[in-house]
Amino acid sequence: xxxxxxxxxxxxxxxxxxxxxxxxxxxxxxxxxxxxxxxxxxxxxxxxxxxxxxxxxxxxxxxxxxxxxxxxxxxxxxxxxxxxxxxxxxxxxxxxxxxxxxxxxxxxxxxxxxxxxxxxxxxxxxxxxxxxxxxxxxxxxxxxxxxxxxxxxxxxxxxxxxxxxxxxxxxxxxxxxxxxxxxxxxxxxxxxxxxxxx
Amino acid sequence: xxxxxxxxxxxxxxxxxxxxxxxxxxxxxxxxxxxxxxxxxxxxxxxxxxxxxxxxxxxxxxxxxxxxxxxxxxxxxxxxxxxxxxxxxxxxxxxxxxxxxxxxxxxxxxxxxxxxxxxxxxxxxxxxxxxxxxxxxxxxxxxxxxxxxxxxxxxxxxxxxxxxxxxxxxxxxxxxxxxxxxxxxxxxxxxxxxxxxx
Numbered sequence: 465x466x467x468x469x470x471x472x473x474x475x476x477x478x479x480x481x482x483x484x485x486x487x488x489x490x491x492x493x494x495x496x497x498x499x500x501x502x503x504x505x506x507x508x509x510x511x512x513x514x515x516x517x518x519x520x521x522x523x524x525x526x527x528x529x530x531x532x533x534x535x536x537x538x539x540x541x542x543x544x545x546x547x548x549x550x551x552x553x554x555x556x557x558x559x560x561x562x563x564x565x566x567x568x569x570x571x572x573x574x575x576x577x578x579x580x581x582x583x584x585x586x587x588x589x590x591x592x593x594x595x596x597x598x599x600x601x602x603x604x605x606x607x608x609x610x611x612x613x614x615x616x617x618x619x620x621x622x623x624x625x626x627x628x629x630x631x632x633x634x635x636x637x638x639x640x641x642x643x644x645x646x647x648x649x650x651x652x653x654x655x656x657x658x659x660x661x662x
Numbered sequence: 663x664x665x666x667x668x669x670x671x672x673x674x675x676x677x678x679x680x681x682x683x684x685x686x687x688x689x690x691x692x693x694x695x696x697x698x699x700x701x702x703x704x705x706x707x708x709x710x711x712x713x714x715x716x717x718x719x720x721x722x723x724x725x726x727x728x729x730x731x732x733x734x735x736x737x738x739x740x741x742x743x744x745x746x747x748x749x750x751x752x753x754x755x756x757x758x759x760x761x762x763x764x765x766x767x768x769x770x771x772x773x774x775x776x777x778x779x780x781x782x783x784x785x786x787x788x789x790x791x792x793x794x795x796x797x798x799x800x801x802x803x804x805x806x807x808x809x810x811x812x813x814x815x816x817x818x819x820x821x822x823x824x825x826x827x828x829x830x831x832x833x834x835x836x837x838x839x840x841x842x843x844x845x846x847x848x849x850x851x852x853x854x855x856x857x858x859x860x
Contacts, residue, residue: 487768521745561769561820614691
């Protein structure tokens, strides 16, 4: 119980340390995001590429994620492809302001769901479904990704350079704490940020 | 004693500066980009939002609300948004296939990166999540709905190249709550961002 309370407090600190970065989003409770996700994975983004869709009206960026671990009961292949709105093709950049940015080399935990058309995977609940993994003294911790599309942290020269866009030290959630929260959420437990704030 | 005096003078100076200079905390989209000229033409697709009962589905209210920026030429149009092609168009009746779940409204912006560092916005379109309930300045009363005037004023901030602000009360502050109409009026921080770009 104490550990769970600590986890919730830590998650709140992580969430509150980064401004809600969005076009305009309504914050979703963690348990809802976790329950609605098809897959929750710890992985490495090993490749990204961008392309126009068939109608030539949206540029998507595809990210190949090498999966190291699945959380919850749902498991899948060793490699997943995630599709996100936004990207650059032949010098033209399309950005969805506030949407997640995916960059090669990132160590991540992603909460993924299917697109509405049932095709590829996308990051669920926008940046609420993406965490960066950091090594803190040999322990992997999760921190909310402060970088979104259009973000001032995405400098032009090194916008896809993970090291150059390093985030400050922020409190993190250990992988084990996160896994316990996912299990609780998927089992029907409720970790509602709004309720915890009150 | 001398150290204490210097310290006191330093603190006093900081307080004086802080009290005389307004706190500016806006961000611009990165890389910095803007439209080639002003006024920026923004059209509002004349098929409105079905949850707004002001007679035009929020179209007329939006056309008026986004002029708050002072550099916008707005009108309604019978032409839907064409991504990748100007003019900027606001769609109140569709999520564009990208703004779902916790997304209230989303701005997709397109630009070319120039070698001179003066990037030009070529197009920006705004989509609305029709799963939410909205209301406009043309209606009276509010019950758990989101203010389309304020939301579109915020989105048009993105359209012209502005990111989020950490100043609570600024239209470009990232979070929004139901029945809050504060975003209809720009704060000094919003004007400073605009004036930085244009």
